[in-house]
Amino acid sequence: xxxxxxxxxxxxxxxxxxxxxxxxxxxxxxxxxxxxxxxxxxxxxxxxxxxxxxxxxxxxxxxxxxxxxxxxxxxxxxxxxxxxxxxxxxxxxxxxxxxxxxxxxxx
Amino acid sequence: xxxxxxxxxxxxxxxxxxxxxxxxxxxxxxxxxxxxxxxxxxxxxxxxxxxxxxxxxxxxxxxxxxxxxxxxxxxxxxxxxxxxxxxxxxxxxxxxxxxxxxxxxxxxxxxxxxxxxxxxxx
Numbered sequence: 001x002x003x004x005x006x007x008x009x010x011x012x013x014x015x016x017x018x019x020x021x022x023x024x025x026x027x028x029x030x031x032x033x034x035x036x037x038x039x040x041x042x043x044x045x046x047x048x049x050x051x052x053x054x055x056x057x058x059x060x061x062x063x064x065x066x067x068x069x070x071x072x073x074x075x076x077x078x079x080x081x082x083x084x085x086x087x088x089x090x091x092x093x094x095x096x097x098x099x100x101x102x103x104x105x106x107x
Numbered sequence: 108x109x110x111x112x113x114x115x116x117x118x119x120x121x122x123x124x125x126x127x128x129x130x131x132x133x134x135x136x137x138x139x140x141x142x143x144x145x146x147x148x149x150x151x152x153x154x155x156x157x158x159x160x161x162x163x164x165x166x167x168x169x170x171x172x173x174x175x176x177x178x179x180x181x182x183x184x185x186x187x188x189x190x191x192x193x194x195x196x197x198x199x200x201x202x203x204x205x206x207x208x209x210x211x212x213x214x215x216x217x218x219x220x221x222x223x224x225x226x227x228x229x
């Protein structure tokens with residue numbers, strides 16, 4: 001099973017600042033990685049697929065990058081609606097697995 | 108785009124069987140475009156993929172749960188279902204149904220249902 005380790009667990013950022021979230025895979029997953037955003041009381045929402053492709057309706061301030069074992073989700077200028085928990089998920093190998101999440105909170 | 112809605116008991120006794128249903132609207136469950144999926148989320152385990160079923164009835168399960176899980180599909184009702192046997196407190200979680208689909212060869216879970224909480228307790 002591929003283990004995805006997300007860091008940091010919590011990221012304190014001021015609105016308007018840049019946020020950089022990391023996801024590290026225990027073995028290479030090519031570019032077979034997606035990112036999700038989850039707000040309190042809601043289901044996860046797809047942000048990024050294939051490591052860097054934005055899902056429909058996702059603002060350009062969300063950027064995914066990386067391949068192999070190291071991936072990054074960057075939010076260029078945090079808006080109030082971006083404070084949430086973010087998860088990475090790999091589909092390179094079975095079983096499909098998720099990272100433990102990074103909570104982005106207001107500084 | 109399809110919409111998904113989970114339903115089922117919110118409380119299950121230990122050692123019994125958890126049964127949930129996901130109703131699909133806005134499209135046919137018989138499409139070849141989607142794999143119909145169950146995912147759960149608990150504070151201790153985070154997000155965990157349980158398994159999926161294809162419209163043909165083919166299934167694939169997480170090995171960690173495979174011995175206790177059955178996912179089935181009812182095309183006449185546009186529903187698919189989850190059964191998890193011999194539940195314990197560790198199975199307490201929010202259960203989501205979702206579609207696993209792709210654009211070219213890039214796969215992802217989207218959309219998701221709103222989730223249904225299940226507590227295992229006597």
